[in-house]
Amino acid sequence: ATWSDAWLNEGVTSYVENRVMETVFGKDRATMEQALSLDDLKAEVAALDRPELSRLQLPSDLDHPDDAFSDVAYVKGQFFLHFLEQRYGRAAFDSFLKSWFDNHAFKAATTRDFRDFLMSELAAKHRGAATVAEIDEWIYGEGVPQTLVAPVSAAFDEVEEQQAEWMSGTAPAAKIDAKNWTTQEWLHFVNALPDDLSGARMADLDSAFDLTHSANAEIAFAWYMKAVKAKYQPAKPAIEAFLGRVGRGKFLYPLYEELARDGDRAFAERTFEKSRALYHPIAQRRVAEVLQAQN
Numbered sequence: 458a459t460w461s462d463a464w465l466n467e468g469v470t471s472y473v474e475n476r477v478m479e480t481v482f483g484k485d486r487a488t489m490e491q492a493l494s495l496d497d498l499k500a501e502v503a504a505l506d507r508p509e510l511s512r513l514q515l516p517s518d519l520d521h522p523d524d525a526f527s528d529v530a531y532v533k534g535q536f537f538l539h540f541l542e543q544r545y546g547r548a549a550f551d552s553f554l555k556s557w558f559d560n561h562a563f564k565a566a567t568t569r570d571f572r573d574f575l576m577s578e579l580a581a582k583h584r585g586a587a588t589v590a591e592i593d594e595w596i597y598g599e600g601v602p603q604t605l606v607a608p609v610s611a612a613f614d615e616v617e618e619q620q621a622e623w624m625s626g627t628a629p630a631a632k633i634d635a636k637n638w639t640t641q642e643w644l645h646f647v648n649a650l651p652d653d654l655s656g657a658r659m660a661d662l663d664s665a666f667d668l669t670h671s672a673n674a675e676i677a678f679a680w681y682m683k684a685v686k687a688k689y690q691p692a693k694p695a696i697e698a699f700l701g702r703v704g705r706g707k708f709l710y711p712l713y714e715e716l717a718r719d720g721d722r723a724f725a726e727r728t729f730e731k732s733r734a735l736y737h738p739i740a741q742r743r744v745a746e747v748l749q750a751q752n
Contacts, residue, residue: 458565461515463525465566468513468534469554475535489641491539491608496648498532502600511599513537514568523739536605537595543606544587545579553579572596613645620646630665640673647679652686659689669695678708685715693724701732706740713744717751 471494479487502511509516511529519525542550557574572592580587594602619633635643647668663669668680669692677699684692700712716725729744736744 458567458570459517460519460522460525461517462566462568463515464513464530464534464537465568465571467526467530468532468537471531471535472538475539485610485612486639486641488608489610489612489639489645491536492610492613493641493644493648494528494532494535495605495607498528498536499601501528508599513596523743533595533601540595540602540604540606541575541579541587545583549579549583568596610645612639612642616642616646617649620649624651630661633665635666640675643673643676644679647676647683650683652683654683654687656687656689659684659687660691663689663691674699674703674705674708678703678712681712682715685712693721697724697728697731700728701735704736704740706743709736709740710743710747714747714751717748722748722751 475487475490478490505511510524510527511533513529513533515525515529538550538554541553545553553575556578557571560574561570575592576589580589580592591602591604594604616638619635622628623630623633635646638646668676669684671677671680677695681692681696681699683689684696696712696716700709703709713725713729716722716728726748729748733741733744
């Protein structure tokens with residue numbers, strides 16, 4: 458019903474998307490997606506200037522409607538539904554969620570509407586599964602609730618073992634057995650690299666896997682973020698090309714911010730001016746604000 462209730466769109470969608478991922482690709486892949494999303498959520502919450510923007514029920518005094526669409530709406534909203542599923546059981550939760558859809562299809566809904574429906578149609582029928590305080594911490598509390606159960610991926614544990622061996626310097630990157638890695642495993646590997654990795658170590662990885670020219674936008678973005686922080690100059694042309702062909706805020710805003718703060722500000726401004734006309738007006742505004750904030 459309002460921008461402050463954005464999680465009702467995005468969090469529910471993200472939850473359903475993860476359930477589809479589980480059905481199509483299996484539980485392990487869905488768990489990897491959850492783990493990556495949780496890392497993103499924690500990083501975004503830590504960077505917020507206004508802690509109240511980490512609530513699912515956002516304040517009404519947003520500076521701009523676009524501010525409602527952060528990882529709080531998408532990921533915290535998703536994990537709130539995972540919490541309910543875990544506490545009430547999948548069968549009971551699925552019945553509740555389908556009933557929510559049926560009763561509110563084609564209508565505007567508020568967070569209060571969802572809470573009232575939850576308390577009458579799920580909580581009241583399964584007393585003791587979750588307390589009112591626990592539910593309200595998710596909806597009205599700031600940050601990541603204590604009741605969130607962090608996903609654990611065995612596949613990520615294996616990635617970390619290989620990464621640790623490579624980081625120890627005992628073997629070159631070419632010895633990393635990544636031929637069967639999924640996108641999620643690559644993202645976990647790249648995201649976990651130290652920000653101050655040397656140019657030589659970056660080049661070793663690039664020589665083995667050509668990450669600078671990855672055709673996967675998610676992997677390319679993760680690599681470019683590390684490249685900017687490490688001041689890995691060979692990636693610069695690819696970064697410029699990437700910013701000229703993608704339009705998603707999840708890629709644009711962090712990369713421009715990192716370029717302006719730790720990379721080459723002049724390069725960021727030139728790239729923005731070159732690509733600006735290709736971006737959605739919201740993206741144009743947000744990137745301009747990002748660059749201005751780093752003055």
